[in-house]
Amino acid sequence: MPVANPYIRNFCIIAHIDHGKSTLADRMLQGTGAMDDRTAQDQKLDSMDIERERGITIKAAAVSVEHTWNGQTYELNFIDTPGHVDFHYEVSRALAACEGACLIVDATQGVEAQTVANLYKAVDADLELIPVINKIDLPSAEPERRAMQVEDVLGLPAEDCILTSAKSGQGVAELLDAICERFPPPEGEIEAPLQALIFDAKYDDYRGVIVYFRVMNGRLKKGDRILFMGKKRTHQVTELGKFKPDMEPNADPFEAGDVGYMIAGIKTLEDVNIGDTITLDNHRAATALPGYEEPQPMVYCDFYPSGDTMFDDLREAIGKLKVNDASFTYEPSSSEALGSGFRCGFLGMLHMDIIQERLEREGHVSLVQTAPTVTYEVQLTANKDGVQEVIQITNPAELPDMSRVKSIREPMVAAEVITPTTSIGDIMKLCENRRGVYRGQRFLSEDRQILEYELPLAEIIYDFFDKLKSITSGYGTVDYRVTGFQAGELVKMDILVNGSPVEALSLIVHRSKAESRGRHLLKKLKEQIDRHLFEIPLQAAIGGKIIGRETIKSVGKNVTAKCYGGDVSRKRKLLEKQKKGKDRMKRIGTVDIPQGAFMAVLDTGE
Numbered sequence: 001m002p003v004a005n006p007y008i009r010n011f012c013i014i015a016h017i018d019h020g021k022s023t024l025a026d027r028m029l030q031g032t033g034a035m036d037d038r039t040a041q042d043q044k045l046d047s048m049d050i051e052r053e054r055g056i057t058i059k060a061a062a063v064s065v066e067h068t069w070n071g072q073t074y075e076l077n078f079i080d081t082p083g084h085v086d087f088h089y090e091v092s093r094a095l096a097a098c099e100g101a102c103l104i105v106d107a108t109q110g111v112e113a114q115t116v117a118n119l120y121k122a123v124d125a126d127l128e129l130i131p132v133i134n135k136i137d138l139p140s141a142e143p144e145r146r147a148m149q150v151e152d153v154l155g156l157p158a159e160d161c162i163l164t165s166a167k168s169g170q171g172v173a174e175l176l177d178a179i180c181e182r183f184p185p186p187e188g189e190i191e192a193p194l195q196a197l198i199f200d201a202k203y204d205d206y207r208g209v210i211v212y213f214r215v216m217n218g219r220l221k222k223g224d225r226i227l228f229m230g231k232k233r234t235h236q237v238t239e240l241g242k243f244k245p246d247m248e249p250n251a252d253p254f255e256a257g258d259v260g261y262m263i264a265g266i267k268t269l270e271d272v273n274i275g276d277t278i279t280l281d282n283h284r285a286a287t288a289l290p291g292y293e294e295p296q297p298m299v300y301c302d303f304y305p306s307g308d309t310m311f312d313d314l315r316e317a318i319g320k321l322k323v324n325d326a327s328f329t330y331e332p333s334s335s336e337a338l339g340s341g342f343r344c345g346f347l348g349m350l351h352m353d354i355i356q357e358r359l360e361r362e363g364h365v366s367l368v369q370t371a372p373t374v375t376y377e378v379q380l381t382a383n384k385d386g387v388q389e390v391i392q393i394t395n396p397a398e399l400p401d402m403s404r405v406k407s408i409r410e411p412m413v414a415a416e417v418i419t420p421t422t423s424i425g426d427i428m429k430l431c432e433n434r435r436g437v438y439r440g441q442r443f444l445s446e447d448r449q450i451l452e453y454e455l456p457l458a459e460i461i462y463d464f465f466d467k468l469k470s471i472t473s474g475y476g477t478v479d480y481r482v483t484g485f486q487a488g489e490l491v492k493m494d495i496l497v498n499g500s501p502v503e504a505l506s507l508i509v510h511r512s513k514a515e516s517r518g519r520h521l522l523k524k525l526k527e528q529i530d531r532h533l534f535e536i537p538l539q540a541a542i543g544g545k546i547i548g549r550e551t552i553k554s555v556g557k558n559v560t561a562k563c564y565g566g567d568v569s570r571k572r573k574l575l576e577k578q579k580k581g582k583d584r585m586k587r588i589g590t591v592d593i594p595q596g597a598f599m600a601v602l603d604t605g606e
């Protein structure tokens with residue numbers, strides 16, 4: 001049987017955040033003539049505005065280029081992947097469509113937490129690896145030392161490392177040669193029934209869903225009637241093509257080993273399961289490819305309309321964004337104090353931030369977001385039939401009365417913290433303070449170590465990362481994965497504003513920390529909530545027992561009072577600023593609570 005084209009190389013670029021994946025991808029596009037100096041644009045593959053502005057990759061991007069090595073032209077299909085821990089699932093998806101991976105290591109930083117995590121993933125997926133030491137143009141680069149680290153820590157021979165500067169282009173041609181030489185060609189049979197893996201999909205306003213696929217076996221052409229084996233839906237292919245790096249239709253059939261995109265009249269991302277197998281409707285494959293695990297939301301929060309935004313505006317904006325990003329979840333929710341809104345689930349805090357920003361920018365809505373929380377498993381006491389039901393809650397307000405609760409279980413993570421040796425003591429203190437259980441420690445180099453801890457997810461998602469960065473002067477990094485649920489001494493803390501509990505401010509905390517968290521939160525709330533014409537008591541309570549109290553004194557706060565001297569423009573600016581802040585505000589009873597108050601819980605005060 002004819003097999004896949006031996007002159008194709010499918011690979012992805014993986015690394016810790018900021019080690020230079022997207023910049024290197026740009027240089028590879030230039031080095032292969034896919035992007036000339038005229039069309040050159042930094043981070044070409046980061047196509048979303050938010051990606052460019054924040055300088056991070058959120059979505060994996062695929063591209064096809066050509067490179068000649070040893071007199072033979074090769075087609076290189078590569079996928080640039082995100083480095084941030086929230087988007088790990090994107091990396092796993094990309095790996096399944098490839099035979100090789102370029103693992104980028106910053107020559108000034110060395111191996112970091114996500115370098116290790118991504119390497120494990122690539123090894124699990126049986127990929128061939130090329131280690132790349134990047135940023136060798138920087139004066140503080142230590143390429144030889146980093147190559148030794150790659151050998152010692154990652155087990156890849158130091159002499160296999162390719163040294164590059166994605167900034168100047170140095171070493172990029174050598175890397176392209178190494179890709180042709182060292183990565184294996186795809187396997188697969190062209191005459192077998194079609195099996196193509198959907199490794200990604202994106203939504204385009206004009207063209208509908210664009211499906212990214214890799215043909216594993218068989219052949220696919222324009223006009224074919226295809227079946228998504230998991231979804232059991234059929235579609236007709238209206239366009240097939242490659243990313244070069246812009247979409248370019250291609251009339252030739254796609255065969256085993258090929259990577260490309262298809263358009264097939266699909267209207268929303270929810271109609272496409274990433275990881276699903278595409279086969280031909282009239283010549284079906286017997287089995288589907290292994291596929292992927294669905295990404296699980298890690299954090300939840302509510303979005304409520306504020307200012308001039310109405311509930312229907314928010315519903316429309318969320319619905320539209322969901323068509324575009326299928327990885328967040330939402331369902332209507334309502335709160336006595338805040339009215340009608342949506343409970344949303346995200347892959348992590350960065351993902352939550354991005355969705356909130358996209359809603360405001362692309363959906364033109366103003367919203368108030370409640371404090372994020374993790375999922376809890378609650379085991380109830382036996383009902384009248386003796387059954388001990390277990391429920392999942394994603395909102396402290398849903399916690400049943402404690403007399404019905406047997407135990408509360410919280411998600412746990414296995415975390416690897418990479419830290420300079422000089423900060424080890426302080427990092428251990430931080431982890432222990434966050435209820436971490438020490439699991440091990442190993443050397444990364446003479447001056448850096450990897451610490452392994454088991455930690456509650458709730459303790460790591462808030463300000464752990466900021467604390468880690470400040471303790472290590474920016475040199476510490478962490479990676480984690482959820483391992484399961486574990487029962488803990490957890491209690492619900494209610495916050496009362498002006499005597500009434502505000503559900504949206506309540507939180508689930510560990511009993512040992514409840515009092516200090518509660519008191520710190522009240523202080524933060526006091527800073528956030530403006531003075532009103534009346535005095536506002538703020539209280540924290542556990543099971544009806546008040547554990548802390550603060551008071552916001554009366555008298556309206558006049559921001560312009562600070563501007564003596566009658567500087568009119570400054571006065572106007574301040575008033576405008578105050579008005580803008582008020583847009584993101586909710587009136588609860590008679591008290592105006594600003595957005596910042598809901599996020600005050602993120603500052604644990606530890």
Ligand SMILES: Nc1nc2c(ncn2[C@@H]2O[C@H](COP(=O)(O)OP(=O)(O)OP(=O)(O)O)[C@@H](O)[C@H]2O)c(=O)[nH]1
Nearest residue numbers: 017018019020021022023056057083135165166167
């Ligand atoms: N001096 C120098 N700077 C580089 C080089 N490669 C990348 N950079 C810079 O390093 C920063 C991060 O580069 P990116 O390409 O965005 O990193 P990334 O790994 O794609 O980051 P994420 O996609 O967010 O994970 C940018 O400011 C780049 O300009 C290099 O070879 N030399």
